[in-house]
Amino acid sequence: MSNVETFAGQVVTDIAAAFSGVMTNIGHKLGLYKAMAGEGWISSQQLAAKTYTDERYVREWLNNQAAGGYVAYDVETRRYNLPDEHVPVLADDDSPLFLVPALEVASSLWMDEGRVIEVFRTGEGIPWSDHHHRLFCGSESLFRPGYKAHLASGWIAALDGVAEKLAAGGKVADVGCGHGASTLVMAEAFPNSTIVGFDSHESSIATARQRAADAKSQGCVRFELASAKGYGEQGFDLICFMDCLHDMGDPVGAARHARQALKDDGTLLLVEPAAGDGVEQNLNPVSRLYYAASTAVCTPCSKSQDVGLALGAQAGEARLSEVLREAGFRSVRRAAETPFNLILEARK
Structure with a gap:
């Protein structure tokens, strides 16, 4: 096989994955994966009956899933099985490895393709608020399980x-809180503390307030409309930037504002996508995903704001530490990490 044919095979694999991502999202939304989880070998007729769906469509969907290795197929019984090790990734909404919501984010990139093409030509940006709404809900659903699994017990610890x-009862700011997933995790973990979520996107703040009402949050939690350099409150024990500093036009200014809002013994928690310090360290599937999101969402978001530093979603520890030190933090260290996250602690 020639090098051209080998590469064509790689691209076919990528295109098949793009097509099949729609199938994965459909499987999630129709509850097909959940219905298969723990059931062992199941026929298309049984799965259709369990999910109140049409058998012919279910059978075709199952064959797509089998071709991609998401489910197993037994040729003699013509039955299908969702392996137990696939359940946390495809069927468990609370698993930190639940990745299906990333497909909602991917769908928003397709919806906004025309705008992204235009900013390539103009060098301008795209405000977060101008993206398709599937980006907002997809980001919340994608990040929430990781926050539930790691934020209080791992990263803050x-x-x-x-x-x-x-x-004991402190005061926390969650800057760039979006729909409030991380804010509500902290409110549940630390009910004696006051947790304030700040975001400049009005509809996200409205959603966050609704999420808090739905969760019947027991702690003192509230959400305020404010930019990363615009909130006026002071005296925080902890200020968090959860997967958002690289989206900001002026991350140095945002970090400097946070430093001023912290108590003298306060702490800044920075959670960013996992990345090495050089491109050569990021030539892997996770970084490939992050670079794509950064091209279409993160970099345009930053370039739409004042300064427009455009850190990108793969800035890496050295560059992020440089930003924090430029903002006036004297101590910066890596506190934790996951396959998807880099967690830095900064102190005055």
């Missing part, structure tokens, strides 16, 4: 003395 302060 790794910060010097912060968990103890919040357990």
Whole structure:
């Protein structure tokens, strides 16, 4: 096989994955994966009956899933099986490895393709608020399980003395909170603390308030419409930037504002996409995903704002630490990490 044919095979694999991503999202929304989880070998007729769907469509969907290795197929019984090790990724909404919501984000990129093409030509930006709404809901659903699994018990616990302060009753700002997934996780974990979510996107703040009402949050949690350099409150024990600093036009200014809003012994928690410091360290599937999102969403978001530094979603620890030190933080260290996240702690 020639090099051209080998590469064509690689592209066919990518195109098949793009087509099949729609099938994966359909499987999630119709509850097909959940219906298969833990059931062992199941026929298309049984799955259709369990999910109140049409058998012929279910059978074709199952064959797509089998061709991609998402489900197993037994040729003798013509039955299908969702392996147990696939359940956390495809069927468990609370798993930190639940990845299906990333397809909602991917769909928003297709919806906004024309705008992205235009900013390539003009060098301008695209405000977060101008993207398709599937980006907002997809981001919330994608990040929430990781926050539930790691934010309080892993990341905050790794910060010097912060968990103890919040357990006793501290004050926290969640800057760029979006729909409030991380804010509500902290409110549940630290009910004695005051947790304030700030975001400049009005509809996201409205959604966050509704999420808090739906969750019947027990702690003192509230959401305010404010930019990363526009909130006026002071005296925070902890200020968080959850997967958002690289989206900001002036991340140095945002971090400097946070430093001024912290108590003297306060802490900044920065959660960013996992990345090495050089492109050569990021030539892998996870970074490929992040670079795509950064091209279509993160970089245009930053370039739509004042300064427009455009850090990108793969800035890496060295560059992020440089930003925090330029903002005036004297101590910056890596506190934790996951396959998808880099977690930095900054102190005055």
